Amino acid sequence: MAKKMAPTTGFFLPSLLLLGLLSCFHLQVVASKSASLGKLESDILQESIIKSVNNNPKAGWKASMNDRFSNYTVSQFKHLLGVKPTPLGELQSVPVKIHSERLNLPSQFDARTAWPKCRTIGKYLYQGHCGSCWAFAAVESLSDRFCIQFDMNISLSVNDLLACCGFMCGDGCDGGYPIAAWRYFKRSGVVTDECDPYFDQTGCSHPGCEPAYPTPKCKKQCVGGNLLWKKSKHFSVSAYKVQSDPSNIMAEVYKNGPVEVAFTVYEDFAHYKSGVYKHITGEEMGGHAVKLIGWGTSDEGEDYWLMANQWNRSWGDDGYFKIRRGTNECGIEEEVVAGLPSSKNVVKEITNINDAFLDASA
Numbered sequence: 001m002a003k004k005m006a007p008t009t010g011f012f013l014p015s016l017l018l019l020g021l022l023s024c025f026h027l028q029v030v031a032s033k034s035a036s037l038g039k040l041e042s043d044i045l046q047e048s049i050i051k052s053v054n055n056n057p058k059a060g061w062k063a064s065m066n067d068r069f070s071n072y073t074v075s076q077f078k079h080l081l082g083v084k085p086t087p088l089g090e091l092q093s094v095p096v097k098i099h100s101e102r103l104n105l106p107s108q109f110d111a112r113t114a115w116p117k118c119r120t121i122g123k124y125l126y127q128g129h130c131g132s133c134w135a136f137a138a139v140e141s142l143s144d145r146f147c148i149q150f151d152m153n154i155s156l157s158v159n160d161l162l163a164c165c166g167f168m169c170g171d172g173c174d175g176g177y178p179i180a181a182w183r184y185f186k187r188s189g190v191v192t193d194e195c196d197p198y199f200d201q202t203g204c205s206h207p208g209c210e211p212a213y214p215t216p217k218c219k220k221q222c223v224g225g226n227l228l229w230k231k232s233k234h235f236s237v238s239a240y241k242v243q244s245d246p247s248n249i250m251a252e253v254y255k256n257g258p259v260e261v262a263f264t265v266y267e268d269f270a271h272y273k274s275g276v277y278k279h280i281t282g283e284e285m286g287g288h289a290v291k292l293i294g295w296g297t298s299d300e301g302e303d304y305w306l307m308a309n310q311w312n313r314s315w316g317d318d319g320y321f322k323i324r325r326g327t328n329e330c331g332i333e334e335e336v337v338a339g340l341p342s343s344k345n346v347v348k349e350i351t352n353i354n355d356a357f358l359d360a361s362a
């Protein structure tokens, strides 16, 4: 009996994994089937969508032909939406952050003005042609949190996470899991952007870019050779999901800084220009991750979240957007993840700075 059991359990676990993989494939197949081949090759930007949003008095937002996607097909646009559904097992072991204390939360909040000395919060982000949103939103939020917690300007490396986290995070430029990014920060740390800069800053003009956008290779070496990979690592002490209640999400951002959020993107979102977004028209395109940096209420009385996208400034409201708050619009309040920065390796920098300062003043 015992002899029989062993191979059974041995088989059981891999086959569960396999089942997980198969169901991911299954989802993808269903998703691409829903958009016909002709549709995938058509332009993402459509006059008909702009009309139906701009002529809808209840929309609350304006649509336009965003320059950013003027030459994009539906298929290219979908490739930017790199959030994969997190495997159930992964989610179940994630701690959930609940803020039970009563905070006097302001009705309007913008992390850029709350922490004006932290320049990464308002940095314009650009993921290029790679489905790296899951990595961008995570790395950028952690950079902001280092500044908020330790009073230091630091840009962390999207490339490190994208290239070196491997299958634990998903599939690099073909999408990943937001929570796995934060677990990587805790487990392996993340180097600075100076050590390992983002590979796709030049957009799709570099060789080997078409038709696939390959994930960069993990080199574990700083460019230029002036910095050490290991010393350049910055860690988080935690990786958690923020409980979905809007006031709980607000408390988290108010206390600890920007968070990473995942949501579902529909065709109309590619056309967003200004106002408070809500889904009006168009098919589902995929999952996307962005940085949530604040909230407020519009002149029309609509509550919104303030978000930094990473499609550069020629998309949306100078790279930013607002989305309806409090109704879980497009799942925006469902998958909110973050972590707190660790003083490991940072304490040394701060001590060094203090030493230099003391030396200089002595």
Ligand SMILES: *[C@@H]1O[C@H](CO)[C@@H](O)[C@H](O)[C@H]1NC(C)=O
Residues within 6 Å of the ligand: 067, 070, 071
């Ligand atoms: C779109 O493509 C055309 C021709 O390929 C090019 O001339 C134009 O500059 C492109 N537009 C943008 C905004 O990239």
Ligand SMILES: *[C@@H]1O[C@H](CO)[C@@H](O)[C@H](O)[C@H]1NC(C)=O
Residues within 6 Å of the ligand: 117, 118, 119, 147, 151, 152, 153
């Ligand atoms: C970050 O850099 C900016 C200048 O680029 C500076 O004004 C700001 O004080 C710095 N912040 C911190 C926390 O050192």
Ligand SMILES: *[C@@H]1O[C@H](CO)[C@@H](O)[C@H](O)[C@H]1NC(C)=O
Residues within 6 Å of the ligand: 126, 201, 202, 203, 312, 313, 314
């Ligand atoms: C982002 O947009 C700015 C202003 O539109 C532009 O100057 C810059 O080249 C863009 N960055 C990238 C990486 O495309």
